[in-house]
Amino acid sequence: MNDTSDAPEVLFERPRDGVLLITLNRPKRHNAFSNKSWELIAGALSEAETDDKVRCVVYTGGPKVFAAGSDITQMKSRGMFTKVAAARFRHWDVVHGFPKPVIAAVNGYALGGGCEFAMVADIIIAGESARFGLPEVNLGLLAGLGGTQRLVRAVGKPLAMKMLLTGEFIDAQKALASGLVAEVTPDDETIPRALDLAETIAGKSPLTTRFIKEAVSQAFETGLEAGLAYERRATVLLFASEDLDEGVAAFLEKRTPVFKGS
Numbered sequence: 117m118n119d120t121s122d123a124p125e126v127l128f129e130r131p132r133d134g135v136l137l138i139t140l141n142r143p144k145r146h147n148a149f150s151n152k153s154w155e156l157i158a159g160a161l162s163e164a165e166t167d168d169k170v171r172c173v174v175y176t177g178g179p180k181v182f183a184a185g186s187d188i189t190q191m192k193s194r195g196m197f198t199k200v201a202a203a204r205f206r207h208w209d210v211v212h213g214f215p216k217p218v219i220a221a222v223n224g225y226a227l228g229g230g231c232e233f234a235m236v237a238d239i240i241i242a243g244e245s246a247r248f249g250l251p252e253v254n255l256g257l258l259a260g261l262g263g264t265q266r267l268v269r270a271v272g273k274p275l276a277m278k279m280l281l282t283g284e285f286i287d288a289q290k291a292l293a294s295g296l297v298a299e300v301t302p303d304d305e306t307i308p309r310a311l312d313l314a315e316t317i318a319g320k321s322p323l324t325t326r327f328i329k330e331a332v333s334q335a336f337e338t339g340l341e342a343g344l345a346y347e348r349r350a351t352v353l354l355f356a357s358e359d360l361d362e363g364v365a366a367f368l369e370k371r372t373p374v375f376k377g378s
Contacts, residue, residue, distance in 0.1 A: 126156040132311055134171035134318025136164050139178055146184035147177040149229050151204065158207035161214045168377060171318035171325070173214070174310045175237070176221040177230070179303060182246070185228025208261050212236055215326050217317050221310035222246045223303050227285070232261040235270065238329060240296065241310045242288040243303035248296060249285035269336055270296045321359035322377035 127139040138160060140147040157175075164170040177183050211233070220226075220237035227249045234240050234248070250259040250267065258264060259280065268276040271294040278284065291297045301309050317325060358378045366373035 124156075125150060125153045126160070128160055130169075132315040132318070134169065135311060135314040136160070136170045136173045137311065138173065138175040140176070140183055141178075143178065143181070146181050146225065147230065148184045149186050149233075154204055154207040158210040161210050164216065165214060168322075170216065171320075171322050172217045172219065172314040174219045174221055174307075174314045175233070176307055176310070177224070177226075179223055179307070180245075181224035182220075182222040182226040183230025183233055184225050185230050185251075212262065215329065216322070217314075217325050217329055219310045219314050219317075221307045222248075222297070223306050225249075225285075228252055228259065228263075229261055232259060232263045232266070235266040235296070236262065238332075239298045239310075239313065240291075241306055241313070242291055242297040242300050243306035244288055244300060245303050246288040246291065246297070246300075247285045248291050249283065250280055251283035251285075253281060254283045267296075270294070319372075319375075321357070321362075321373075321375040323357050323359050323375075327353070 123141060125140070125142055127137075127141050129137040129139070131137050138157060140149075140153065142148060142150070142153070161173070164173060217239075218237040219239045219241060220234040221241050221243075222234050223243035224245050225247050226234045227247070228251060231248050231250055250263045252259050252263075259267070264276075264280060267279065270276075271279075275286075275294055279286065286294070286296075288297065288300045292300050299309065359373075359375045362373050362375060
């Protein structure tokens with residue numbers, strides 16, 4: 117990977133059945149997000165949303181660094197930033213609203229927008245070198261892509277406030293202990309582990325995985341009663357699905373189910 121003018125800023129691959137792998141590709145800038153990066157990611161996810169061959173997404177920055185946040189060189193002009201802010205928020209809404217399961221494979225620094233990009237995933241697999249932080253306070257900013265909201269939900273108010281107000285980072289083990297990440301692996305196993313999990317998820321009923329993601333999201337975004345109501349509606353809908361028939365038949369016949377998403 118390199119940062120030559122003709123090198124794509126984001127790479128897209130299909131390494132496993134049902135899995136889309138998105139890799140940030142600006143290593144010389146520590147995978148800092150440019151306006152183009154967000155546009156490419158949002159475009160790919162918009163296409164993946166309606167692509168039945170994509171059942172789970174993994175995104176990463178590669179073996180050494182996840183993402184160091186926004187490209188500061190594109191923030192020098194306040195006027196320019198104001199003009200692109202609406203587009204950035206629009207692209208971020210696509211990332212946030214993506215309905216299929218998402219896994220972030222994080223090695224090295226995940227800072228600012230990079231940390232927020234990791235947190236919007238459903239599962240974070242962290243390498244031993246991973247470092248998470250929201251240092252926007254050092255620039256006179258706050259984490260404006262959901263960072264203040266997602267971090268406190270993941271790690272609790274005391275640690276979130278410490279990170280947000282000081283800009284200090286936490287390492288992979290602290291992130292694991294605080295509930296920010298699901299697993300910590302050796303760095304060379306982070307992406308393979310994420311792909312293995314994605315392949316497992318891609319083999320489940322896509323209807324069910326979408327409902328699970330939405331139901332868990334309800335737990336974060338609404339009160340208990342609303343979340344329980346959604347859970348019940350999803351259960352009723354899934355009981356009427358062909359995937360449930362296939363899952364039950366496969367269990368009784370002691371074979372691997374073949375889910376079609378219907």
